[in-house]
Amino acid sequence: MLLAELVKTTDDVASTRSRLAKVDALADLLRRLEPGDIATAVGLLIAQPRQGRVGIGWRGMTAAMGEPAAEPSLTVADLDAALDRLHATAGAGSAAERVAILRLLTAAATEREQAFIAGVLLGELRTGALEGVLTDAVARAADRPVDAVRRAAMLSGDLGGTALLAITGSAAQLDAVGLVVGRPVQPMLAATAASASAALEATGEASVEYKLDGARIQVHRLGDVVRIYTRTLAEVTHRLPEVVEVVRGLPVRDVILDGETLALDEDGGPRPFQETMARFGADAARAAVLHPWFFDVLHIDGRNLLDEPLVTRIGVLERIAPEYRIPGEITADAAVAERVSRDALAAGHEGVVVKAVGSAYAAGRRGSNWIKVKPVLTYDVVVLACEWGSGRRTGLLSNLHLGALDPAGEFGEPGGYVMVGKTFKGLTDALLRWQTERFQELEVRRTAGTVWVEPVTVVEIAIDGVQRSSRYPGGIALRFARVKRYRDDKAAAEADTIQTLRALLRS
Template sequence: MLLDELVTTADTVASTRSRLAKIDALATLLARLEPDEIAPAVGFLVGRPRQGRVGVGWRGVAAAMGEPADVASLSIADLDGLLDRLGAASGAGSAGDRGRELRELTARATEREQGFIARVLLGEMRTGALEGVLTDAIARAADRPGATVRRAAMLSGDLGETARLALTGTADQLDAVGLVVGRPVLPMLAASASSPSAALEITGEASVEYKLDGARIQVHRAGDSIRVFTRNLADITHRVPEVVEVVRRLPVRDVILDGETLSLDEDGAPRPFQETMSRFGADAARETILHPWFFDVLHVDGRDLLDEPLATRLAELERIAGEHRIPGEVTDDPAVAERVSRDALAAGQEGVVVKAIGSPYAAGRRGSSWIKVKPVLTYDLVVLACEWGSGRRQGWLSNLHLGALDPAGEFGEPGAFVMVGKTFKGLTDDVLRWQTEYFPQIEVGRTANTVWLEPTTVVEIAIDGVQRSSRYPGGIALRFARVKRYRDDKSAGDADTIQTLRALLKV
């Protein structure tokens, strides 16, 4: 199949809000793919090609993009083969080899295809083809039960391979996909609530557990073999030897554990999230020690526990890893849930997760059995620029550049604004339309993708916190920023300061 057909489908999916329309478009595409095109196509659509990261960053992509082709001729297999070659390049001269390979292929790509290839390589796919939608499309294209396809995807941790099996294999082969120690599964996800009490109203009796400010891990042990995976199912075993050693000492032969790891300071308090992530991703010297805590167990010594109630799983977890359990209490009392939440925040953690005590482990799903509760912080910031949108936001000014006031001139001119992040989250169609009409009226300059603005527009932004960053001059970046509303009642001089935001950093 031509890559152009995949790009067209991705554009169609991104341009509609209708879940049914997305499923129709994706199912039509999937049904027409050749067997060896299925897994690559699915990987491209969800922004996770089967080869993973292939050593090409935005500078390499920008340098490789020359004059586009006039006629579409590339196939899905051409792009898949390129990623194979980019991933295999190593040693002296590998950067040059990657650049040459990329230039040769993008010279054959149309302008739309060049943009698609760049988004795939940089992990910036925003097609709206979320995995749940694509899973339903696979079920429709293969004429298989949706529940069967979802379970196979969850337990295999590989949506592309699940799609290939559903579309080319038998019903029995799809049904046979099960939990395998050593093969990561998609993690269970949590919904959100405004308070522990509100969450408890949904779950009923629950285990109210600390939500650590760390990195999610899934650990598999089969005898002496131990492997550690991230929430995205990347194998990082070689990076976390201390986690491996903890699991090696547990009184069990075969086990699958779900948990978090983070680094601690000298007083036992959690270090800033970014320090954990920096250590989490490091292959070099390890000055920071990671400590694992576990909150669930999916398999113990030949016994699958996915479908067992949480109460049963917690009992097994206490038996095999009690000293490494995440703190929490089982309760149906809102007062107790609120107290646990206060204790978690006082300990420097993010909040709590409230988990229905009778719930199974629904791998890969975000339902109402697990509900996270953490405080939402809001700040008034100034819009410094706005980028043109893509996909469904094509033609609209969308992604906001956000700045905090620097009254003392600590990071530049006194009274200027220091950029602290970007976001397009939370923008409705009405707001996008307003931005597109209004921002050109206060424009001070523009590039191909960005309109720079007079720093006069105040917007209320919700964040989960800040993290250290060398990307911005103030040394911080917003975490999970989303737009709450524009503040017409405030002037730029009323904006929150860079010093206020920096105070959120954990010392």
């Protein structure tokens, strides 16, 4: 199949809000794909190619982008083969070789295909083809029950492989996909609530557990063989020898554990998330030791526990790994839930997760049985620039560049603004239209993709915190920033300062 057909489908999906229309468009595409292209196409649609990360960033992508082709000629298989070559390129001179591979690829791509390829490689493909929608489309294309497709995808951790099996295999083969020790499954996800008591009201009796600011891990042990996977199911066993040692010491033969790992300070408190991720993402050994904390067990010694109630799984976890179980209490009392939440925050953690004690482990699902509660931080910052959108936001200014006030000129000109991040989240259609018009009125310069504006517009954002960053001059970046509202009542000189935001970093 020509890549242009897949790209057109992503545009069609991005241009509609109708879930049904998205599913129909994707199902039609899946039916037309050759079997050999199905798994590849699914990975491309969700910006998760089967090769994983191939070492390309914005700088490399920009350096490789030349004049586009006039007519489409690239196939899905061509792009997949290029990603194979990029993934295999390593060692001295690999950066230049990657750029050369990319130049050949993008030279054969039309302008729209170039943008699509960049989105896939940078993980910033905003098409509306979320995994849930795509799972429904696979079921539609294969004429299989959605629940059967969803469960197979969850337990295999591979939506592309599931799509191939559902479309080309039998119903019995799809139903036969099960939990296998050593093969990662999609992690269970949590909804959100404003308070622990509100979450408890939704779940009933629950396990109220600390929400750690660490890295999610799924650990599989089969005899003496231990494998560790990330939230995205990438294997990182070689990076976490201390976790391997802990799990090998547990009194079990086979086990699958779900949990978090994080760096601790000298007093046993959590170090900043950025330090955990720096150690977590390193191929070489680092000085910081990562401590594992487990909050669930999916399998033990031949017994699958996915469908067992949480209270049973907690009992198993208490028996095999009491020293490594995440702190928490089982309660139906809102006052107790709030106390545990306060204790978690006082200990330097993010908040709590409230989990219904009778709930099964719903791999890959975000339902009301797990509910996370953490304080929302809001700050007023200034818009420095705005990027043109793509897909449904084509023709609209979308991604905001955000700056904090620097009154003393610690990181630039006194009274200037220091960039601390970007966001396109939280913007309604009305806000998109308004800011597209307004920011062009405030324009001071532009490139093909970005409009820089006078720094006079204050926007209130919600964030989950900040992290250390060498990308921005203030040394920090906002975490999960989303727009709450524009503050017409505030002057830019009243915005929050870079010093205020930097104070959020734990020492």
